[in-house]
Amino acid sequence: MEDLEALADELDRRLADADAALLASYPGDRGVRQPVHTVYVPADRFAADTLGDWGDEARLALATHGRSAMDLAEALELRPSLADEVYDRVRAKLEREPIEDLRIDFEDGYGIRPDDHEDAAATGAAEALAETIRAGAAAPFHGLRIKSFEAPTRRRGLRTLDLFVAALARHDALTDGFVVTLPKVTSVDQVEAFVTALAAIEAAHDIPGGSLRFEIQIETPQAILGADGTALVARMIAAGAGRVTGLHYGTYDYSASLGVAAAHQSMEHPVADHAKNVMQVAAAGTGVFVSDGSTNVLPVGDQAAVRAAWRLHVRLIGRSLARGIYQGWDLHPAQLPSRYVATYAFYREGLGEAAARLRAYVHGGDSAFLDEPATAVALAGFIIRGLECGAVDPAEVDKLVGVEPERLAVLARRPVAP
Template sequence: MKFSIDEQAKSELMDSLKTANLKFQAVYPGDKPDRQPVHTLYGGANLFSSDSIVKIGSAALKSFHTYAPNFVALAKVLKLEGFEHLPDTLNDIEWLGNYLANASADERKNHPGWLSYNVYQKITKKLETEAVEDFRIDFEDGFGNRPDDEEDATAVHAAKELAEGMRNGTISPFIGIRIKPFTEDLKFRGIRTLDLFLTTLLAETGGKLPDHFIVMLPKVTIPEQVTTLVRFFEIIEKTNGLPHGTLKMETMVEATQIVMDDEGRNPLMRIVRASEGRLLAAHFGTYDYTASCGITAKYQTMAHSVCDFAHHVTKVALSHTGIFISDGATNVMPIGPHRGDNLTFEQLEENKAVVHNGWRIGFNHTMHSLVNGLYQGWDLNPAQLPMRYAATYNFFLSSYDDALYRLKVFVERAAISTLTHDIFDDAATGQGLLNFFLKALNCGAITEEEALATGLTLDEIRSRSFYKILQGRRAAAKA
């Protein structure tokens, strides 16, 4: 058998390609297996206290049960799959709930009320146990521009409250602070607040930060703003004895210049590089971005086409880098106009209509984000949390059976290709299905048992690499 290239020349070519391939892989290592919160709740720093997260959860649960007293009510408001087949009377609803709670897996699966019942139960449990996944103590839009002495005092107070929450175990799994942007007019205020907050927090906790603590730098337009924050992080770490790289950040995509710069390029990767490995996420700012596009206030919504454009450009720029991407917020609050304990029937009905309308808007916005591959978004009020989880659980549970069947088929085909030494050439689709199950598992939409029904182990699912799963199974078959 003759070849046109000798072994030495071939080896030199492959070594050259290896260098380029490894450089590419360093830039695009793939999605992280880490848990990504499904939302970030923003709250004004002046209102933050050590038990804010607990109070927010209670308020969210009360709102949910007030305006959706049972799973049928929720299904009919949101028109969840099968809602038209559900009963209207309370007795029939109660009977159906008891039936679904005690039915076999096959009976549940084939009943038109199972999806809405399952979604409702998961929302209730989530609001009772972990209503807030991620929280930002906000010194920007949620706080406003105030006198320096007032913001100084708030920064110190909020840091002490966070330290107290850490001691009491009353903070969210992910938490952080949003400072003012590093624009020319606000850069000193942003640094001053962050310095006061971190210095106070570390003094109160003996040099400890909360788990998954992050600093949000808003309105980033140039890499130098990120570089400045990184240099400040280094000073804080050195001064307080923290290991280098401890402090992490996220940025906001909320100006047209972060989507396209003055040379017609997308600058997001330059901003990622400027963070020197500290940037974990990019969050979309719906209302600043639409305003920067000249959209008037009435039409500044997440459903606007300019938002979809920004989302897609951001995903193209950051896909496979390991940077989490978050959508923005719905600005319609599901809060009734009438308050008090002695409301008339008409006032109660008006409250319900307003809340249900807000629910539908929030639910549809979140579903739109999920369909477009954005698995995180903002919330601005406790009353929005039920629909965040309603959309998330509906998205995953309504697709579970189909995704389960398809992934099982892929796993079986991979096993056959392993035994017959054929090439399994559709791993990209398998990877997409694998990502679906990992995200569904991480957000609590499905249980570990439901994930194992795929035929994969939890370690294989969490490896987040269908290619590595195939390699592992081929290696095991040969052994």
């Protein structure tokens, strides 16, 4: 065709708006680490030594109920060789970084208190968090969950957020890891209102515009299916104006809203899977992380009870990971050993095959798989996630895959820092 270039130019003009909209709505990976969990601590129980206390309690639980790799293999029904691979790594993680993401809770975990009590708790918790940040002892990701923007709690949630951010700003303690959780979201309008609130708080406390970010907690059926028949969660991400970093599934509120009996409310109930599938599709390509919820079966009591709770937790985490959901909630220090055992086992078990397939893709060679670029993205992303949480060592990746970290990021389609 002689005028092919002219036709291409015309198509470029016609599709310019669609191209721009696609790029704006689906910017891809943000190039930042996703924590493997979010730990919720009620605001009145948070202090500067909370992280240290949780680490101590988690290590004690492991030492008591999983005294060695062999003991852990028996307790959690793991292959002895796999337990041997993860045991020392988990102990080191609990020493080095027991909590990856901390959320100081002013919602369900805190309840309704007199205003002067919550005012004091908001300022006190923020002061304690600032102290840990100054000392270099804070979780890499941290923040607070306020009360919802539903009418009965809207003013209280807004006041707590303002007091908390004001205290952090006074101490110059607002970090890139700071995030706010907005619970029980029922409408796109609430998300838009929250964006307005964050902008006003930034202006009031001389914080750079756009720096306050938030997660949307999916706890209501209205967020998954609106009255007009659309998946409102997708519109919520867009309404967040670039401030939304995550979608967090709320196991029990969501299940109860659909009439699921308490005995059957679970992260693996079919209604939970449906909601999370919708969340994953809505978040795909946006750079917004998806997090699973929690199990309320706590590892407390005698050894049999603790180990039974650990086995359940490990199974649920492994199930989420296999479905492409790489984050969940933890509610008790003794859940940290099972969190990291399950997470590390997932990456250790998959490392050999993922590395071999990625090496064959990059360097050529024999492989039983004919992997395409999209699969290479998934393989590289898997290895990067393993590195970020401590399940995999850089030296292993260098040996098994033979690529530099920068090249690995390119393969995973992650932005590379200049």
